[in-house]
Amino acid sequence: MKCLIVEDDFTARKLMQRYLSSYSDCDIAADGVEAIEAFRLAVDDNAPYDLICLDIMMPNMDGRQALKAIRQIESECGIAGLDCVKVIMTTALDDSENVMGSFREGCEAYIVKPVAKDKLIEEMANFGLIEAVSK
Ligand SMILES: [Mg+2]
Numbered sequence: 001m002k003c004l005i006v007e008d009d010f011t012a013r014k015l016m017q018r019y020l021s022s023y024s025d026c027d028i029a030a031d032g033v034e035a036i037e038a039f040r041l042a043v044d045d046n047a048p049y050d051l052i053c054l055d056i057m058m059p060n061m062d063g064r065q066a067l068k069a070i071r072q073i074e075s076e077c078g079i080a081g082l083d084c085v086k087v088i089m090t091t092a093l094d095d096s097e098n099v100m101g102s103f104r105e106g107c108e109a110y111i112v113k114p115v116a117k118d119k120l121i122e123e124m125a126n127f128g129l130i131e132a133v134s135k
Helices: 010-020 032-044 063-076 096-104 117-126
Strands: 002-006 025-029 051-054 086-091 109-112
Touching (some): 032 051, 051 063, 109 117
Parallel strands (some): 002 051
C-alpha cells in the first residue's frame, strides 16, 4: 500500500509517518501544492496512492483546495469509483463548515487532531486498505 501524508507541521508529520509506516509506504508533502504535484506524479507513473492523509491549514494551498484539485485530476484522467484515492482529512478544525465542506468536496473520512492511531487504523480498515485489527 502507498500513502501520501500532507502536513505542514513537522511534528505532526513525523507522528503520522510513525503511525503509518508499518502499514504502508509513505510519501510526504508539506503543503497543497506539493500534494498535487506528488499525486499527479503517482498517477503518471501508474503507481497511484491508496490513501492520502490531508491537513487543512497549510501555507500556499490548503487541504480543501488540494482535495478539490485531486478529485478534478481524477475525473480528467478517467479515474472513478473504487480506483479513486481514499482521503482522510486530519485537521485541528472541527467546525461544521469544514467538516461538511470537506465531505462535499470528496473526502472519505475526517479526523480531528490530535490524530489517534486507533482511529486512523480503524478508518483504513473501513476502506479495506488493511485487515481489521482486533483490539
Ligand atoms: Mg497545518
